[in-house]
Amino acid sequence: MDIEELKAAIAREIDARSPQLGELSRKIHDNPETAMKERRASAWLAEYLKENGFAVETGIYKLPTAFRGRYGQGKPVIAFLAEYDALPKLGHACGHNLIATSAVAAGVGAKRAVDELGGSIIVYGTPGEEADAGKAIMAHRGAFKDLDAAMITHPGGGHQVVMNALACQTLDVEFFGRAAHAAADPEAGINALEAMILSFNAIDALRQHIKEKARIHGIITDGGEAPNIVPAHTAATFLVRAEDDEYLDILKEKVLNCFAGAAAATGAELKYKWADVRYAAMRNNMTLARLFRKNMQSLGRPIPLGDNSKWSGSTDVGNVSRLAPTIQPMVGIASKDVLIHTPQFAAAAATKEALRSLLDAAKAMAMTAADLLADPKTIAGLRAEFQKNK
Ligand SMILES: [Zn+2]
Numbered sequence: 536m537d538i539e540e541l542k543a544a545i546a547r548e549i550d551a552r553s554p555q556l557g558e559l560s561r562k563i564h565d566n567p568e569t570a571m572k573e574r575r576a577s578a579w580l581a582e583y584l585k586e587n588g589f590a591v592e593t594g595i596y597k598l599p600t601a602f603r604g605r606y607g608q609g610k611p612v613i614a615f616l617a618e619y620d621a622l623p624k625l626g627h628a629c630g631h632n633l634i635a636t637s638a639v640a641a642g643v644g645a646k647r648a649v650d651e652l653g654g655s656i657i658v659y660g661t662p663g664e665e666a667d668a669g670k671a672i673m674a675h676r677g678a679f680k681d682l683d684a685a686m687i688t689h690p691g692g693g694h695q696v697v698m699n700a701l702a703c704q705t706l707d708v709e710f711f712g713r714a715a716h717a718a719a720d721p722e723a724g725i726n727a728l729e730a731m732i733l734s735f736n737a738i739d740a741l742r743q744h745i746k747e748k749a750r751i752h753g754i755i756t757d758g759g760e761a762p763n764i765v766p767a768h769t770a771a772t773f774l775v776r777a778e779d780d781e782y783l784d785i786l787k788e789k790v791l792n793c794f795a796g797a798a799a800a801t802g803a804e805l806k807y808k809w810a811d812v813r814y815a816a817m818r819n820n821m822t823l824a825r826l827f828r829k830n831m832q833s834l835g836r837p838i839p840l841g842d843n844s845k846w847s848g849s850t851d852v853g854n855v856s857r858l859a860p861t862i863q864p865m866v867g868i869a870s871k872d873v874l875i876h877t878p879q880f881a882a883a884a885a886t887k888e889a890l891r892s893l894l895d896a897a898k899a900m901a902m903t904a905a906d907l908l909a910d911p912k913t914i915a916g917l918r919a920e921f922q923k924n925k
């Protein structure tokens with residue numbers, strides 16, 4: 536079978552399964568589970584892969600909702616990454632039901648390529664993208680090391696293959712003051728809320744003097760008990776983001792100084808904790824990106840490589856991109872004014888058009904896997920770029 540016939544067969548395999556895949560996507564969408572609690576979604580996905588001939592292990596890397604489905608043996612190894620966590624209150628407003636569905640669809644489609652050409656396909660179930668950097672935890676515990684390529688498609692408002700994402704680390708802070716009657720004995724109190732407000736103001740002042748792409752943003756999660764009690768305790772969660780790890784380290788220190796200064800000013804005691812893992816900045820493998828783009832175009836879906844000056848938030852796919860040649864194309868499922876992490880996007884993630892778009896992306900990912908398995912020179916090309924950008 537020549538490569539074009541193989542690619543046509545892959546597309547037919549995915550088309551033939553679109554009713555079940557649509558049902559899977561809808562089921563995950565209608566039963567949203569937040570980061571690391573995706574019990575039903577991960578079970579449904581693992582089951583689907585098992586039914587389709589994959590050897591599936593669940594609860595890998597000590598994460599109950601992570602899994603790995605493997606088809607074939609030995610090198611090369613091509614991975615598709617599934618995400619399936621939802622957002623608190625908003626449900627699937629990031630469309631991870633579609634990411635999950637397209638990853639298993641790509642896996643099932645790429646079986647044809649493995650049967651013809653050898654090598655292996657792995658579908659990784661990667662939980663907790665939105666809150667806990669699940670892939671960073673998995674990477675830290677040894678995952679993704681021996682992959683020749685990793686692919687994942689994310690639904691978006693527009694199309695582009697290249698996805699730039701910032702390095703990001705979560706900071707939890709608390710201030711401990713002393714309670715007192717706010718009117719009768721204010722001089723006896725130490726105001727933990729004022730310490731928090733001063734910290735926000737100090738960070739606002741800092742923000743003028745940081746690099747353009749860096750971001751610092753937070754919310755107060757405990758702001759005190761009652762207006763007539765001097766707040767004895769406050770808490771906040773911040774995200775600190777930067778273009779690269781080096782600047783993130785510099786910025787982290789500057790941000791901490793804002794909190795420390797507020798503690799000194801008010802007499803409140805500061806406690807803080809950085810998350811154990813960080814989201815790494817994304818490194819797009821352009822060789823892989825071009826292959827994906829060509830396959831998408833052959834399906835009648837033109838997609839630009841993308842604007843390198845445009846930056847998104849952060850993703851733990853960045854951590855995978857440090858270990859293997861990786862892409863995360865954004866595939867449009869709604870008009871550009873429908874923004875991710877909104878109720879409108881959650882509604883868009885349940886439509887038939889969105890499913891069709893992501894299943895075409897799944898075909899393009901599986902066809903790209905066929906390109907890689909068919910020609911060792913292609914894999915050498917990805918690897919050479921990966922080594923150069925390390
Ligand atoms: Zn998201």
Ligand SMILES: [Zn+2]
Nearest residue numbers: 629631664689
């Ligand atoms: Zn997302």
